[in-house]
Amino acid sequence: MKPVNVIFDTDPGIDDAMALLLLHALPSINVQAISTVFGNASIEDCTRNALYICERFSLPYPVYKGAGVTFSGLAETAYPDFVHGADGLGDVGFPVPTRRAEPQSSVDYMIETLRATSEPIEVLAVGRMTNLAEALKQAPDIAPLIDRIVMMGGAVAVPGNVTEWAEANIYGDPEAAAFVFDSGVPVLMVGLDATLEHRMKKTALMSLRNQLGDAGEFLWQIKQCYLKFYADKGIFDGFPIHDSTAALALVHPECFEIRPGRLVCETLGEQRGRTVLTPSEDGPHTVAMAADSERLTALFETAMQTTYSARSQ
Ligand code: RIB
Ligand code: CA
Numbered sequence: 001m002k003p004v005n006v007i008f009d010t011d012p013g014i015d016d017a018m019a020l021l022l023l024h025a026l027p028s029i030n031v032q033a034i035s036t037v038f039g040n041a042s043i044e045d046c047t048r049n050a051l052y053i054c055e056r057f058s059l060p061y062p063v064y065k066g067a068g069v070t071f072s073g074l075a076e077t078a079y080p081d082f083v084h085g086a087d088g089l090g091d092v093g094f095p096v097p098t099r100r101a102e103p104q105s106s107v108d109y110m111i112e113t114l115r116a117t118s119e120p121i122e123v124l125a126v127g128r129m130t131n132l133a134e135a136l137k138q139a140p141d142i143a144p145l146i147d148r149i150v151m152m153g154g155a156v157a158v159p160g161n162v163t164e165w166a167e168a169n170i171y172g173d174p175e176a177a178a179f180v181f182d183s184g185v186p187v188l189m190v191g192l193d194a195t196l197e198h199r200m201k202k203t204a205l206m207s208l209r210n211q212l213g214d215a216g217e218f219l220w221q222i223k224q225c226y227l228k229f230y231a232d233k234g235i236f237d238g239f240p241i242h243d244s245t246a247a248l249a250l251v252h253p254e255c256f257e258i259r260p261g262r263l264v265c266e267t268l269g270e271q272r273g274r275t276v277l278t279p280s281e282d283g284p285h286t287v288a289m290a291a292d293s294e295r296l297t298a299l300f301e302t303a304m305q306t307t308y309s310a311r312s313q
Contacts (some may be wrong), residue, residue, distance in 0.1 A: 003030035004251060005119055007110060009066070010243070011039030011127030012049040014084050014226045019126060019243035020050070021215055022300060024059050025307035028251040032113070032121065034063045035106035039127040039172055041079050041088030043068035046127075047101050049089050055097040057215060063099070066106035067130035071137075071176040080168070083229045090225035106131050111139040120147040124250055126243035128169055129153070133176035136183045146185045152246035153177070154191035154263075154275030156287055166273025167192050170265060174273045177265040187285045189263060190246040191275065194256055194288035198245045198296045199238030202227060208304065215308035241300075248296050249288055255299070257290040 006029050010016045023031050034054070036047040047065045054061055069075050085091035102109065110131065114121060123146060125132055136143055153169035154177070160166040170177045181187065205227075209220040223239075230239045249256055261283040266274040277287050 005030050005032050005121045007032050007123045009035040009125040011037050011046045013040035014222050015243045019247045022244045022247050025303040031061050034061050035066050037066045037127040037131050038068045040084040045088045051099045052097040055099045063101045064106035064109040065101045070173045071130050071133045085225045090222040092221045107135045110135040114142040114145040122148045124150050126152040128173035129176040129180045130173050133179040143184050148186045150188045150250045152190050152243050154189050156193050156277045158192050165271045171273035174265050174267045181263045190249045190288045194291040195240050195242040195245040197291040198293045200241050201238045212308040255292045255295045256288040258286050259289050260286050
């Protein structure tokens with residue numbers, strides 16, 4: 001099977017960093033470029049983190065800097081440093097990379113690339129959907145050129161992780177989510193309904209540290225912050241790896257229970273950021289409602305071991 005061409009739209013971010021290493025390791029995915037967005041940290045920090053990971057692990061992907069404010073122009077007042085550290089990568093103290101972002105903005109890159117290509121392209125969006133909304137607003141003609149958007153975000157039948165209703169990526173820019181849902185582009189939403197069912201145990205992370213060479217050490221170091229966040233909440237039986245779960249959903253739908261329908265995003269009142277699915281067989285959207293954690297863990301570990309253990313020998 002031909003690998004799927006993917007633009008990775010991301011806010012690295014600890015789980016984003018893991019997802020980037022995973023995408024590189026999945027033979028069924030062909031990453032075209034990385035597009036950054038603010039979210040887990042500022043746009044400067046998220047872009048620097050993407051460049052750092054590419055440089056350290058020799059990932060050959062161009063990095064395009066994206067939005068630093070919401071679709072409606074609002075700046076962030078508080079980044080989630082209690083989950084991702086102040087620098088977005090667990091405050092390990094990594095050096096500044098020498099690699100630089102491409103001169104073009106991520107929105108311009110998406111518009112130009114989608115218009116120019118004859119190959120199908122999917123967008124994997126694991127942060128706020130600000131860049132996608134902006135690109136679709138500036139160039140509505142690209143909507144039929146996007147094969148599909150696979151997104152990590154939202155919650156349908158489970159509570160949110162920022163408010164009772166809203167998940168972080170959607171809560172951070174509900175207007176962007178609403179615009180993308182209305183754009184006519186097919187969307188697979190991989191939200192908390194699925195990602196909270198696919199968890200990684202600390203012991204598995206320790207094994208990866210021993211097996212994956214420098215990648216294992218990197219993941220171990222950045223994840224300490226994340227582990228502390230979950231331990232402080234009394235969660236010791238495994239932490240979610242949200243963005244990696246969404247990456248796997250893109251090429252392994254068989255590991256998920258997927259429901260078709262139409263999604264809307266609430267933008268007003270106390271339910272701001274809530275994603276609501278109206279089920280229907282011919283709806284434009286699909287939602288991963290449950291995940292097979294065991295199969296996903298096996299797929300994750302095989303891909304990572306095949307790619308990164310070989311490198312460290
Ligand atoms: O709610 C989890 C999501 O929010 C993940 O994508 C994480 O990286 C943060 O962006
Ligand atoms: Ca993310």
